[in-house]
Amino acid sequence: MLWLVFTSGKCNLKCDYCGGSFPKNIVPWGIKYNIDKLKKLIENDPESTVIFYGGEPLSNPRFIIEFLDNVKAKRFGIQTNGTLVKLLSEEYWKKINLALLSIDGRKDITEKHRGKHIYDIVIKNAGYLKSLGIETIARMTVTEDSDIYKEVTHLLSLEVFDKIHWQLNVIWSDKWNVEKWAKESYLPGIRKLVNLFLEELKRGKVLKIIPILGVLSAYFFGGYKGSPCGAGYKSVSVTTDGRILSCPIAVWENWAVLGNVNSGFKLLEDPLPEICKKCEFKEYCGGRCLYSMKENYWGEEGFKEVDEITKEYLRTVLSIIPTVKELIEQGIIRLSDLKYDPTSDSTEVIP
Ligand code: SF4
Numbered sequence: 357m358l359w360l361v362f363t364s365g366k367c368n369l370k371c372d373y374c375g376g377s378f379p380k381n382i383v384p385w386g387i388k389y390n391i392d393k394l395k396k397l398i399e400n401d402p403e404s405t406v407i408f409y410g411g412e413p414l415s416n417p418r419f420i421i422e423f424l425d426n427v428k429a430k431r432f433g434i435q436t437n438g439t440l441v442k443l444l445s446e447e448y449w450k451k452i453n454l455a456l457l458s459i460d461g462r463k464d465i466t467e468k469h470r471g472k473h474i475y476d477i478v479i480k481n482a483g484y485l486k487s488l489g490i491e492t493i494a495r496m497t498v499t500e501d502s503d504i505y506k507e508v509t510h511l512l513s514l515e516v517f518d519k520i521h522w523q524l525n526v527i528w529s530d531k532w533n534v535e536k537w538a539k540e541s542y543l544p545g546i547r548k549l550v551n552l553f554l555e556e557l558k559r560g561k562v563l564k565i566i567p568i569l570g571v572l573s574a575y576f577f578g579g580y581k582g583s584p585c586g587a588g589y590k591s592v593s594v595t596t597d598g599r600i601l602s603c604p605i606a607v608w609e610n611w612a613v614l615g616n617v618n619s620g621f622k623l624l625e626d627p628l629p630e631i632c633k634k635c636e637f638k639e640y641c642g643g644r645c646l647y648s649m650k651e652n653y654w655g656e657e658g659f660k661e662v663d664e665i666t667k668e669y670l671r672t673v674l675s676i677i678p679t680v681k682e683l684i685e686q687g688i689i690r691l692s693d694l695k696y697d698p699t700s701d702s703t704e705v706i707p
């Protein structure tokens with residue numbers, strides 16, 4: 357199972373789609389529970405992946421060090437903005453398997469939303485972490501400024517990221533004209549990316565573009581029971597005050613509380629939203645994002661707009677399945693190379 361462990365509600369940046377630190381009364385900036393209680397829960401899970409989360413997790417390096425010294429997990433990772441990498445020594449970085457770094461693609465796009473000089477710092481630090489043998493994932497936020505094909509191919513060309521993942525800045529942000537942008541830019545870009553993925557596959561190379569790979573994996577190896585991120589059924593988030601939540605974004609929302617580090621927790625038995633139960637894409641999409649479904653900030657119309665985009669992107673990815681099968685039969689790629697579990701990386705698959 358995936359454990360997203362908040363180290364602090366504090367962040368040193370103020371990216372415009374997020375706004376920076378959490379208020380201390382919602383997500384305290386230090387740990388307010390006994391770490392031994394959490395250790396017990398995590399060490400009872402033989403398939404534990406622990407991802408340090410925040411705020412900016414590296415704003416509390418002392419807790420990360422204490423955790424790595426005391427708690428055993430199958431896999432460790434961190435979701436970081438990539439600017440405070442030097443606060444953890446090489447000795448401790450080497451205990452971490454995976455780093456997800458926030459970057460939106462090309463320099464100007466990244467710096468428009470995340471701040472000046474951020475791009476160069478993140479790229480340099482991604483290269484450093486990769487040189488230590490840590491798997492690196494670019495974690496992009498995609499807005500109306502993004503050209504998805506250009507942003508993704510740019511990040512691939514840098515050769516410092518092993519995998520690429522993105523999320524759309526929709527539903528939890530202020531409403532914008534996503535429909536027009538998707539028609540003119542995003543969906544044509546997705547078609548080009550899927551083509552590129554297929555061309556590389558024909559050469560025997562699997563590009564680790566998670567929104568493509570995660571859907572193919574669901575087709576060949578079995579689909580998702582709920583949001584592919586695992587929210588509430590295969591993934592939990594532990595806040596600094598010891599609450600256990602289904603989704604790490606839902607720090608304000610009571611519906612997300614599954615329990616507490618002291619008293620234990622209960623997973624969701626049926627995480628697929630009602631509205632998705634008859635959807636032909638449910639195994640690949642799992643309702644996309646539990647948080648968006650519950651909060652539904654853009655209302656029914658907004659949901660439909662985003663949903664049409666999700667469905668068209670899924671149709672595009674699924675359209676290559678016959679060719680992918682042929683490539684497997686011809687021995688050009690191995691089926692096992694398409695297997696992907698988003699909860700071992702803390703990614704969401706569906707943008
Ligand atoms: S495509 Fe839409 S309706 Fe279908 S599973 Fe995903 S969110 Fe639900």
Ligand code: SF4
Pocket residue numbers: 583585586587602603604605644645646647648704
């Ligand atoms: S995809 Fe949605 S439900 Fe899953 S972690 Fe992200 S915000 Fe939460």
